[in-house]
Amino acid sequence: MSDPSVSALIAEETQSGVPSRSLWSEAFRTLRRRPDVILATIVAVFFLLVALFPFLFTSKDPQRCDIAESRLPPQWFGGEHPFGTNAYGCDVLAQLVHGTRPSLLLAFIVVGVSVLIGVTLGTVSGYYLGIVDAVVSRIVEVFLVIPLLLAALLLLSLFRNIDLGDGPVSTIAQPAIVLTMFAWMGYTRYVRASVLETKNLDYVTAARVLGASDLRIMVRHVLPNAIGTVTALVPTAIAAVIGTEAVLAFLGIGVRPPAVSWGIMIEEGSQWFTGGSEYLLLFPLGCLMATVLAFVVIGDNLRDALDPKLK
Amino acid sequence: MRADVTTDPTRDGTPVPLLQVDDLAIEFATPDGVVRAVDGLSYSVSAGRTLAIVGESGSGKSVSSLAVMGLLQQPPARIVRGSIRFGGTELLSLGQKAHRAVCGENIAMVFQDALAALNPVHTVGWQLTEALRARHGMSRRDATARAVELLDLVKVPNAKQRVKEYPHQFSGGMRQRVMIAMALSMDPEVLIADEPTTALDVTVQAQIMRLLSEIQAERQMGLILITHDMGVVANVADDVTVMYAGRAVEQASVFDIYAAPAHPYTRALLGSIPRLDQKGGGLAVIPGRPPDPTQVPAGCAFHPRCAFAEDVCRADPPPPTVSLPFDRTSACHFAEEVMNHDEH
Amino acid sequence: MTSTDVVLEVRDLAKFYPVRRGIVLKRHVGEVKAVDGVSLSLRRGKTLGLVGESGSGKSTLAKVLVGIEKPTRGQILVDGEDVSNLGRAERRELRRHIQMVFQDPYTSLNPRMSVGEIVGEAYAIHPDAVPAGGKAKAVRELLDRVGLNPDHIHRYPHQFSGGQRQRIGIARALAVRPKILLCDEPVSALDVSIQGQVINLLEELQDDLGLSYLFIAHDLSIVRHIADEVAVMYLGRLVESGTDAEVYEVPSHPYTRALMSAVPVPDPSLRDQRREIVLEGDMPSPVDPPQGCHFHTRCWLAPLMESRVDPAGSQSRSIPTICRTESPKLGALESPDHLAACHFADDVSAH
Amino acid sequence: MGRYITRRVLQGFLTLFLVMFLLHLLTTLAIQLNGNPAQAFFGDRTPSPSQLAAVETRYGLDDPCYDQLGNPCIGPFVERLGDYAQGDFGESLRGRPVTDIVSTAAPNTLRLFVVVTITWLAIGMTLGGIAARRRGKASDHGIRGLSILIDALPIFVLLLVYKYIFSVPLSRWAKDTFGSDSLPALLFKPSFSPQHAWATLIVPGILLGLAGSAAFIRLVRAAQLETYNADHVRTARSKGLSERHVSRHHVVRNSAIPVVTAVGIVFTEALAGAVITEGMMNIYGMGGVLWKAVQDSDVSVVIGVVTLLAAVTVVVMLVVDVVYAALDPRIRYE
Amino acid sequence: GGGDESEGDGDATVKLTLSQDVDTLLPMDSNVSDNISVLDVVYDGLVRYDPKTTKPYNYVAEDISSSDNTVWTIKIKDGLTFQNDEPVDAEAFARAWNYAAYGPNAMGNNYFFERVAGYDEMQGEYEEDDEGNVTVTTEPTAKELSGVKVVDPQTLEVTLNGPFAGFATMLGYTGFFPIAQECLDDIEACSTQPIGNGPFEIEEWDQGQSLTANKWDDYSLEETPDFSRIEWTEYSGDSDWADFEAGDIDASFPPPAEWQAAVSDPDLSSRMVEGPGAALSYVGFPMYLGKPFDDVEFRKAISMAIDRDTIIEKVVPGRFVAADSWVVPDGVPGGVAGTCEFCTFDPDAAKAALAKAGGWPKDKKLIIHLGEDPESEAIFKAVGDSIQLNLGIPYELDPTPDYFDRRSARDFTGIMRANWFPDYPLNENYLAPVYASGDPKEGNTNFGYYNADFEALIQEGDAAPDLETAVTKYQEAEKVLASDMASAPVAFSKNVMFYSDRLDNVVLDPFSGEVKLRLLQVN
């Protein structure tokens, strides 16, 4: 406490009890103290590093496969193939390492774009209501009603003949487009509800009284409120996409071999799981689960930390 | 499970307290540290009497009454010490289940936000008699009849029809009446009303307060009225407990306290109320703001805002309540001076 | 009352919200008559207190005045100029002259903006309003003006107490140097001990800046304290208006009387001497207001008047026909500025 | 309430119409881009032009608009709508009526979804409820962790492990112990049998439900937690009611609302899982039919089946809305 | 169910599997192995094939003869009837063949009648534009094959467009089965509920789920098994192994991962039959693209870079054998092993050949086109790996659902996985339909291959006076392919079946790989 006699005299107190922190920095401060969050962050950062700098973790080419060396069991570190080889004789470690990038990139692109779409549509429809809202609601419902896999196949057949080249983005372009098309509706509904709640709050009215434009109100006042919680959903959504990629790979419409992704490895591994090569499934599945677990833990805690109600 | 209580007045006419809270202290574990929400609170209420607990927001009024009802979430809350006795029974040693059961029978509570306090998915009639059915096995038909009676009792018009309706179909004042009726359904001996009228219009507030006083008088209940409206207190209370930062800073009969407050906080509080019958002049204000619950100032918690404060207030914890004439107490080093101080 | 005196005049203002129902196309089935023909005037540098029960249309009136709701009918004159006839740019300009202070200090500040951004937003919207010396300086001055530490410009609302938040709200409103401030229950969410600080600040600002206030409140004691003139609303209409002394000392509408008597007086010694008039029931729905005098359904006076108007039916305690059929005009009483809308206005004070 | 339902039904029809139109556009575009689906009819063979032409004519693919890239082919769409209105849902490329395909496949998928929904609700309510009641305790953390693991485990891994590791020995054991047509033997049968549709669908349904249950566990937990902290629960407790009574009448009932809503939304998402489950457990169902139809560009089947699925989903959503209203009087009396 | 409690002899039920893809049981329209195996017990053809040698012998036919290999006279046994009591006579065959050959009926086996006189008149004329869209310009002028004449109820005379020694060999194929008039009257009903002339009658077909057949009591010919009922369960993919293990079906084969476990289980492996298959998987080259695909050295390089044996052992064990010829060596007249000199794995020679061909452009990927079939995707991923490892050519798989469409449109930019499944057991069938075109400019549709010698030898074979001579000529044609490396054979299918201990005398059809039901015994 500062000098009480001074603070008693003026109506405004220079009280120091509340440090100057934004919601976000406060959330981070809370998160920093949780061991599970720290562990999850380490895992997530590790895999991000693997995705960014695969050559740091393996010197092998995942595409170089010698069928004569098919299904060698793991030789652990020190051996030629630490995690063994798959049915085609490709090095599992190299595939895991190089498969990280497509898997994570796919997840980031899908979640990023769908958040963008969802937030935009949700804001506009919640803010203007009326005809805009009716149209958006219908579109949302149409997309909710069309099964994902159907669209996946249809779009695949549409884009099949379009050569996208083979950069890291283009190998995942097809699953990315499909998954994005069916991932945005949740955000739209969410943001719309949040906008409905926010737009009648007094601070929005205050901005209107000041003569702020609709755009300004949406961007500065209505959206930030929704976006905070949406960002907390993002890690969980990333986790979900990584999982879905495996399912698409299983259905043969995900990332395509010989490009590797965790999903493809899981799908291939699952074929050999019962044939005595469990490690082919367990390694990629372990990576997938670790990543998903890490992102979900981060997401859950972020949501709790950002939720003013739980404060 | 009705506790064995004697409500007969003793020979000399002073009633035996029904509910007695002694040296109650409650803490909350929060990420920012331990919050001492209630710290050494004592009060008692007897049959037919109204005790008003007043104080600023956050002073611990609701927390202490939730503790009485056994409704505190533990953790994060923790009752550090103290006792809550109903009749002869020490509620705190009963365990939460039995504690709530005793309260369910004998002590009822009316909450501030009636809309939130009523379950939106059940009819008003269902909720009114829920306890009777669940705990006393009352039949559905009897329960409905009883629900109508209860609504009649709190003067909800057209009660027969309205028992079948849902809370959202009621207006604010009517909901608060339903809350009161629900509280009365078990014929409690003590009623705790936590800011029953704060969200309501003056006209509705007047209706509700009148209803409460009538019912209390009729049933000779003990009433604990939690509020921060000094006007309401003046109108209905017999005794007043003023709380500040989790402590009872002053306790006295309503007439004494308004006539001559013995704590600087009470004095400031009374001074800052605008009055209908007075015009003009700057309003008296209490400078500063209530203390951050995690960092209650050393010494007397009120000292940073106190006009009477001296070094002793900053250094020493407030004295154990100073006993004053007429059964009054005040937690102030300078209680006598404050009481005798003449502002005007 | 000379016209230069009057900074804001409202003539026969009404705001109806349509009630729509329907499956595909929503039909218009009625309207919420939130404000229904209100006329009042606010004098420069003075405070007009507006009181009334919840739902009587006070906030709606304020919203129409600041231009975030379009009036259904009526005129708003600012400095004698009819606002509704103005073009877009001029209306925008005009908005700056009327600003608003809100009730809830928790929802009226954007939790994700710093104090500097909140107060400075006005300058972002109206770049031409930035005073010489720049935005940052202006914001600091404003904070200082409302009694906040200018160094707290980077803090966020949740780091302030309710009273301080209300000051931030006032600073935001003052940024564009308005002539009129609409205060919609600015202190009713605050603790009694804090209320005074805000009220005093408002009074101080009025004296220093020559602001005019439309001060909306439930709490009649506060209005008494701050207002120079008082208007009482009931169900979208004005039922009484006049100077503060006239209305408080000689309340001439039965509703005003009831309102006053319901205010608890913080003095236990007066407990038994006061005669309270407790109104029965709730305010009727503004979708379907009662015929005639809106207040007749809850009026405590009308039954008494019935015996006078119609001595034969005195036992019935029924309502005089005139109350049920004819809506009373806001008429002048002993002073030309003291108006009340009651058929029996003269009898009110007698009871 | 009646008005509310009517409006939702009309909206449902509009949605269905839009879905059909969108599908029509997509399939048309697919044909225009990728050439003739009639080719699928001939499999490995290169058909003679005559045969191609015949097949095209037979299945209405001969409209010249299918050759013009970008032409929306409104004509065939209107025709199809007309046919639908008359109850004619067309034929597959192989000449099997779509209604026939659907009437064989749909019941299996619907049965599967019934089991799935029950599993969701059962697992979600139980585990989510426990986690909410024991918030912050070990069991809560355990259940949350479990739900994440379930989320991360792809459905096909679950099915694979079950089918090759558990079902064969279990099924043999059950046959030896209870006889080959006994319920346990059918329950553990490694794949579906149309003669015992319900019995052989239970385990696949539970597994598929299990895979999707993670979301429900978390949802129920969140919903109940919120309700546990609600004021009206405090009111109920203040009446001295037992915690069981409070949780039955005040927590579960109130928190059911968001959970019910989720059932409607997750329904279509379950279809991707259904394709896999149907494939691996050899269930002749909508997922598999649709899968094959899209691969063959079998337009009639695609549009017919998806329209039906969409209709089912719309109905489910409608039912959800009605249940929602039944659960929440604030909506009921809107 | 109920098949497990083995009822007395002749009363047993056999439980088999069927692919879910089966969508018709019309003989004229059925050409995948699963329909064929069902129709094999429902219909009797003019000839049947010896399960060991695949040599045809007369069955419904009393006698098939021709003096010039152009006009064939077919005598039909007397007194045979369909399951609806209609007679199985010359008319029954003629109506079936006419229906199948009529273009607008779009029957799957239409092309079988190409060799019969009058076929062209039944097709009409069509125009095809650049995008492959077809418009009818002339309707067919005939509704019946002029080359098929019903001489008397028991005699059929067939005139071919030209001599074809192998004609009799074709006649046991489903496309040549007879059809009852009732069936033709309601073709749709008949395609799901056939009226056959074989030993079994279809009881019910729950399309997509199951198919059941019961013994036809009035069957008069000799080849009929001793069990009374067959229950087929339809499966999608290879999901039936677990059911076999659980004892719910009688015959199945394991997925690759289970192979090792299955063959090393002494009990299981004692109940395994193997036999040569008839299908060939090979690499096709888009020779129409020119360099480097039209360079025989390049094709040799690719072929020699593929480690066929290891690929099969590691990826699809048990289901294939490495191929070193274009015609399956076992079971087809004229098939000899080892005709492909460059089908042995030799990385060094492969590199040398590639160098001779001028190498592969740097940074360019070799596209491998294939259909969407998990098994061939697996094999060809390994093939790609082999090429990449041994030749240093990076590759990319392009699985596409409309593989055939794109292939015939010459839409491919790289090598392709191709598969040939013969229609009848004759080496000619592996050669002519795949590589012959008679179009020296464009070459054959799929690969752009043309070799005048090859075409000539095929024609000589067709015109040969007897089957023996014909076969030899065709073998010479195969040699031309070998020297051209017209394609690179990769693997022949191998038929494998594990069967339950209830079954005996399990013989596999070399063609379809399905169990020969008429030989099967159940105990």
Ligand SMILES: Nc1ncnc2c1ncn2[C@@H]1O[C@H](COP(=O)(O)OP(=O)(O)OP(=O)(O)O)[C@@H](O)[C@H]1O
């Ligand atoms: N669950 C909790 N966790 C942490 N602190 C709490 C919790 N509940 C209450 N408190 C703290 O306890 C103190 C007393 O709160 P209480 O609700 O009793 O105040 P009150 O006097 O009823 O105020 P009001 O007039 O606003 O109702 C406050 O400082 C509050 O922050």
Ligand SMILES: Nc1ncnc2c1ncn2[C@@H]1O[C@H](COP(=O)(O)OP(=O)(O)OP(=O)(O)O)[C@@H](O)[C@H]1O
């Ligand atoms: N947007 C709206 N649509 C429909 N009705 C409305 C709308 N806004 C307000 N109303 C109705 O108009 C009436 C007047 O509302 P208003 O908010 O102006 O009352 P108030 O006097 O400010 O009440 P309070 O004291 O509770 O703030 C109410 O009955 C309210 O329900």
Ligand SMILES: [Mg+2]
């Ligand atoms: Mg409280």
Ligand SMILES: [Mg+2]
């Ligand atoms: Mg208001």
